[in-house]
Amino acid sequence: MRLSTRLLSLLGGARGRDAEAVERLLAGAIDDATRRWPGVSLEPETFVAWVAARVPAGSEPVEEALAKLRLAELFLACACAAGSAAAIAAFDAEFIARDRRTSDDEKQVIRQKLFLAHGDTPARIARYGGRGELGGWVRTVAARVAIDSARPAREQPTDDDLLDALSVDPGHSPGLAQLKQDARQIVQAALNGAITGLPARDRMLLLQYHLDGVGVVELGRLFNVAPSTISRNLARIRGLLLAQVRRSLMSHHKLWGDELERLLEFAQSQLSVGGVIDRS
Incomplete structure (x- = not known):
């Protein structure tokens, strides 16, 4: 099944004015992601379902909504949420490990918050909606970790x-x-x-x-x-x-x-x- 057909089906099928444009955007995102993070793989159907859940509700055509999303970075986030060791390693190398503004302890807390589910609560990486740069979103998570670290010791695991x-x-x-x-x-x-x-x-x-x-x-x-x-x-x-x-x-x-x-x-x-x- 074509990627565009699957996406439009998940969205109800009525919002796409240009199925070919949708196909190009989705296929291009997969190509961009695999070039940017070699070794990271993901079933296309899984990626399309992930994207469908993050297309904002509204009347605009699907292709315009997709053009506003960071689709390649959504691909990486989806692979991380699926538990791909290669994806998590690539994510860590680009967005966490080389951040000089956070301590090693804070980086480990960030990893835990992003990639580990807690009971019925999915890992926090699932909250990334693709509307802004993934790096900026990770920096927001890191800032919150730093704020938490600055709270009185009795409020934090020590x-x-x-x-x-x-x-x-x-x-x-x-x-x-x-x-x-x-x-x-x-x-x-x-x-x-x-x-x-x-x-x-x-x-x-x-x-x-x-x-x-x-x-x-x-x-x-x-x-x-x-x-x-x-x-x-x-x-x-x-x-x-x-x-x-x-x-x-x-x-x-x-x-x-x-x-x-x-x-x-x-x-x-x-x-x-x-x-x-x-x-x-």
């Missing part, structure tokens, strides 16, 4: 939220209930210090995984790496945390032997890594 998510809870293990309160506090303080000493990127990854509940598949899509790479990074970070906790317990609290190993076991249970961490 390192404290991560510490809470990884807090030592005596209910997590039968053995923890046998510990004295001061022992739990010792482990928590060591863990808190270890988390605070992590690089910002590692803390952000832990925040997204433990606090936001973002899975390794979605995180892999955000970082443009395989889910197995995310799993390895999480294991590496947790290994660093446990090693730092060990050093803290030994140097600041002069613990060793069975007492040290028992506290480390409790710390490890909070990091939920089972046997992944090397405790040697």
Whole structure:
């Protein structure tokens, strides 16, 4: 089926004065997008349906309405919303990664907001209507993220939220209930210090995984790496945390032997890594 026929059918079929003009605009947009972002592909029917949902209501001919839309950029947005790793990588390289006005932490929040759905709410990239430049639209999203970052810390997910998510809870293990309160506090303080000493990127990854509940598949899509790479990074970070906790317990609290190993076991249970961490 011709692209114009499909679009006009989705729009009710009565608004197009020049089907050939509509066909040229749609086909040209696909050609422009594939030249601009090589490797990004999308079923034409999916793209046409995406465009149809964004043609403004009114009496103007379809070809005039289409001429006012950034069709090639709608193509990229549609591919991103469909979960295309190539599209998300291309989008990130052009509109996010090279933006010097936002910090690395803010860029990661932008990626999460744009490309991850939340329950029944679609990913924010689906809100792009194509009426302005995609780069300008992304800058608006980035500005909102920056404003949110400037709000009081209690309104935003922070390192404290991560510490809470990884807090030592005596209910997590039968053995923890046998510990004295001061022992739990010792482990928590060591863990808190270890988390605070992590690089910002590692803390952000832990925040997204433990606090936001973002899975390794979605995180892999955000970082443009395989889910197995995310799993390895999480294991590496947790290994660093446990090693730092060990050093803290030994140097600041002069613990060793069975007492040290028992506290480390409790710390490890909070990091939920089972046997992944090397405790040697």
